[in-house]
Amino acid sequence: MNMNSVSLPRLLCLLALPTAVLLHSCAQSRLAAKEVKTAQAPKEESVPKISISDVAPTTESIGDSTPITTIVFDQDVFDFGKIKSGEVVKHEFTFTNTGKHPVVIENVKPACGCTAIEYSEEPVPPGEKGKIKAQFDSAGKSGPQMKHITIIYNGDPKIIRVTFSGEVLVDSETPAQH
Numbered sequence: 001m002n003m004n005s006v007s008l009p010r011l012l013c014l015l016a017l018p019t020a021v022l023l024h025s026c027a028q029s030r031l032a033a034k035e036v037k038t039a040q041a042p043k044e045e046s047v048p049k050i051s052i053s054d055v056a057p058t059t060e061s062i063g064d065s066t067p068i069t070t071i072v073f074d075q076d077v078f079d080f081g082k083i084k085s086g087e088v089v090k091h092e093f094t095f096t097n098t099g100k101h102p103v104v105i106e107n108v109k110p111a112c113g114c115t116a117i118e119y120s121e122e123p124v125p126p127g128e129k130g131k132i133k134a135q136f137d138s139a140g141k142s143g144p145q146m147k148h149i150t151i152i153y154n155g156d157p158k159i160i161r162v163t164f165s166g167e168v169l170v171d172s173e174t175p176a177q178h
Helices: 008-040
Strands: 071-073 077-084 090-095 105-110 115-120 129-137 143-153 159-169
Touching: 071 159, 077 090, 077 105, 090 159, 105 115, 105 129, 115 143, 129 159
Parallel strands: 077 159
Antiparallel strands: 071 090, 090 129, 105 143, 115 129, 143 159
16 A cells, blocks of 8 residues: 555544544543542542541540649649758649549649659549649859749549749848847
């Protein structure tokens, strides 16, 4: 067959057939991809509706089933005044369990290594008092000081902070004793 003798309609038919096969296979691929996406995506009516009350903690319990309670400190800020560098200051932060469930202190963290902490790991019953003992070592410190102690417990709020502050005087600043 001579190329010059091929008619234009016949040439168009020869080109149309591979084009039609190619278009058909592309359409099949798109249809298959759409079916896969539809199979993977959940139907709208099968998606559960979640409200904020389903995920927000209540006043009755937290995720580990420990009841939530509340505490109130007699004094959440303690000012130790002016002390000489090297002195150690001790203070007991006392709290009352004002909730309906025992207070369980999970952890107490001082802000720095100059503060030592001691607390009871026993639950504090409702209406009873608990204590957190703090000891500040002023060695190497000078000037105004503000130290925070973070308490993590089964409460609302879960984290609470108490603070002690004062001023550490170096020897030349020590007030004259009368």
